[in-house]
Amino acid sequence: MFIKNLPHKTVERLSQYRRALLMILSKEKTHVFSHEIAQMLHITPVQVRRDLMLIGYSGNLRKGYDIKELIELIGKIIDSERGQRVAVVGLGNLGKAFISYFKGKRSKLSMIAAFDINPEKINRVFDGVPCYHINQLTDIIKQNNISIGIITVPSEQAPEIAESLVLSGIKGILNYTPKPLNVPAYVYLEEYDMITSLEKVAFFAKKNDERFK
Amino acid sequence: MFIKNLPHKTVERLSQYRRALLMILSKEKTHVFSHEIAQMLHITPVQVRRDLMLIGYSGNLRKGYDIKELIELIGKIIDSERGQRVAVVGLGNLGKAFISYFKGKRSKLSMIAAFDINPEKINRVFDGVPCYHINQLTDIIKQNNISIGIITVPSEQAPEIAESLVLSGIKGILNYTPKPLNVPAYVYLEEYDMITSLEKVAFFAKKNDERFK
DNA sequence: CTTTTATTGTTTATTTATTAACAATGATAA
DNA sequence: TTATCATTGTTAATAAATAAACAATAAAAG
Structure with missing residues (x-):
């Protein structure tokens, strides 16, 4: 997957988002709000939403972001397909x-x-x-x-x-x-x-x- | 010594400047130019001069910066007096x-x-x-x-x-x-x-x- | 059916960081 | 003495990062 010129800091945070999401994935939650992610990483919810906007991910207005989907999408962007x-x-x-x-x-x-x-x-x-x-x-x-x-x-x-x-x-x-x-x-x-x-x-x-x- | 609101990145670089200066101190050189420091740390000479300006250090127009003096000044700023x-x-x-x-x-x-x-x-x-x-x-x-x-x-x-x-x-x-x-x-x-x-x-x-x- | 609420997505503003531009300087060479 | 040169110090311009503002939405409550 290709997104042009992702800012350095955003790349760093995407890795952190994934890590944090993997941590809470076990806990039977399926969705997460931007402010929850933000709190985990000591940043603002706006920051989170902006980053997700940059990678073209849309959440659910009422339920927030689908954890599994988001983890997968981050992988598609920051990981190399062939490893x-x-x-x-x-x-x-x-x-x-x-x-x-x-x-x-x-x-x-x-x-x-x-x-x-x-x-x-x-x-x-x-x-x-x-x-x-x-x-x-x-x-x-x-x-x-x-x-x-x-x-x-x-x-x-x-x-x-x-x-x-x-x-x-x-x-x-x-x-x-x-x-x-x-x-x-x-x-x-x-x-x-x-x-x-x-x-x-x-x-x-x-x-x-x-x-x- | 007190300088108000030194930028985060400048503080980081001051520590790096000191480290780099300590490395070359032995080599019988007494002075160093901004472009030499810059090259060591992969940054621009302007960046170096700007940081030094912020901590109020003046170099010699022809010889550059006095290595020992600069190391000492950086210490006064980033170290705590009492350790x-x-x-x-x-x-x-x-x-x-x-x-x-x-x-x-x-x-x-x-x-x-x-x-x-x-x-x-x-x-x-x-x-x-x-x-x-x-x-x-x-x-x-x-x-x-x-x-x-x-x-x-x-x-x-x-x-x-x-x-x-x-x-x-x-x-x-x-x-x-x-x-x-x-x-x-x-x-x-x-x-x-x-x-x-x-x-x-x-x-x-x-x-x-x-x-x- | 209408209002309230909490959230997303996006644009605009602000702040922080970096880079460019250039005058000032003083040593050296002509 | 005058011109040239490499450098510093500082201001102005640009770019990157963060935060604020707010419309849009849809669920829930009234």
């Missing part, structure tokens, strides 16, 4: 955390491989994901048509890993190291640094505190 | 990742305590951080005047942990579970979900790929 395969590079704590957290999550993404240099980890399986030596990276990625790479290695090694990933034909990179990477324009890059997040929380917590006291 | 203490709740892979990643990072934030329910972890020290049982959470937080909490427990437990943190007087929470939390307005809450990030990368990687092929 996408993912690899984690770096099986330290963060890499392991990602894999175990990913485990059992539905969706069209499948975690295919992990890479490390530690001999104790290589050729073992972690939460269903086999670990290979980093020097097999290109081969495994090409063979399995893996299109997304998650970088969780020590930051010094991040640039060379990124380069290998790009050369192996990866399409998107999620970088969890504090080292900003350079990749060609045809590779989508997202960077996240935990310390930056923490410092942001610290700043606004301090500020908030001053405001409320 | 802030941090605790991690949940010592699984993600909690451990956070602690080990945090280790050795300067800044006015100090990691004081970790909490878990696993007896094998309790009363041990991880990367310099002592682990306590969760039922000691309130006591330890109050005793040590901890103001920031990071939640890395399984998502079902997140709401009760958040509640305990709030009752213990925490000022800011960084939630890494996919369960959105509710906290009073005087507590600053930041939520991050790895799967959402991954789905976003998957979406834009797919889109990018179509555009470039």
Whole structure:
């Protein structure tokens, strides 16, 4: 399904809507109102309705949105029809955390491989994901048509890993190291640094505190 | 130091500027141009200059910005003068990742305590951080005047942990579970979900790929 | 049958964030 | 001394994101 130029933030929220909807799906409810979704995610009902408008979904005036239908539609929009395969590079704590957290999550993404240099980890399986030596990276990625790479290695090694990933034909990179990477324009890059997040929380917590006291 | 209403994004970038500046500080350079900072972080030089304008920092027309001075000024603005203490709740892979990643990072934030329910972890020290049982959470937080909490427990437990943190007087929470939390307005809450990030990368990687092929 | 109510869908307004434009500066070279 | 150059600092313009406003609708109540 094709919708032109969905805003970045809307894409992010669609993923969150789906997650939230899956959580309440079990609870024998079949429909949900925009303000209920909004409350779950700390946003406004207008925001929700606007996003749903953008993806062309219509709810029922009296009952709200059909949960199952909406989950399905979001999938049609944000998932790739043929699925996408993912690899984690770096099986330290963060890499392991990602894999175990990913485990059992539905969706069209499948975690295919992990890479490390530690001999104790290589050729073992972690939460269903086999670990290979980093020097097999290109081969495994090409063979399995893996299109997304998650970088969780020590930051010094991040640039060379990124380069290998790009050369192996990866399409998107999620970088969890504090080292900003350079990749060609045809590779989508997202960077996240935990310390930056923490410092942001610290700043606004301090500020908030001053405001409320 | 006080600057009124620094934009959210600017605060985030200030933290990144500092990180980047600390990285190049060693390299015997004393000054840096806006376009150099920009290149490191994949943003525009104007963005950098604008942010620095907002915090009232002036560079040298010919030499650029004094790296040490700028690092110091950013510290005065985003750090709390008296420092802030941090605790991690949940010592699984993600909690451990956070602690080990945090280790050795300067800044006015100090990691004081970790909490878990696993007896094998309790009363041990991880990367310099002592682990306590969760039922000691309130006591330890109050005793040590901890103001920031990071939640890395399984998502079902997140709401009760958040509640305990709030009752213990925490000022800011960084939630890494996919369960959105509710906290009073005087507590600053930041939520991050790895799967959402991954789905976003998957979406834009797919889109990018179509555009470039 | 009419009014009230709660909701959706959409347009318009506002706010926030980014980018463009350009004057001012002062070192360097002509 | 004068012109050239690369840079900063700031204002103005644009774009992206959010929120407000409100008509349309259909169920329920009177």
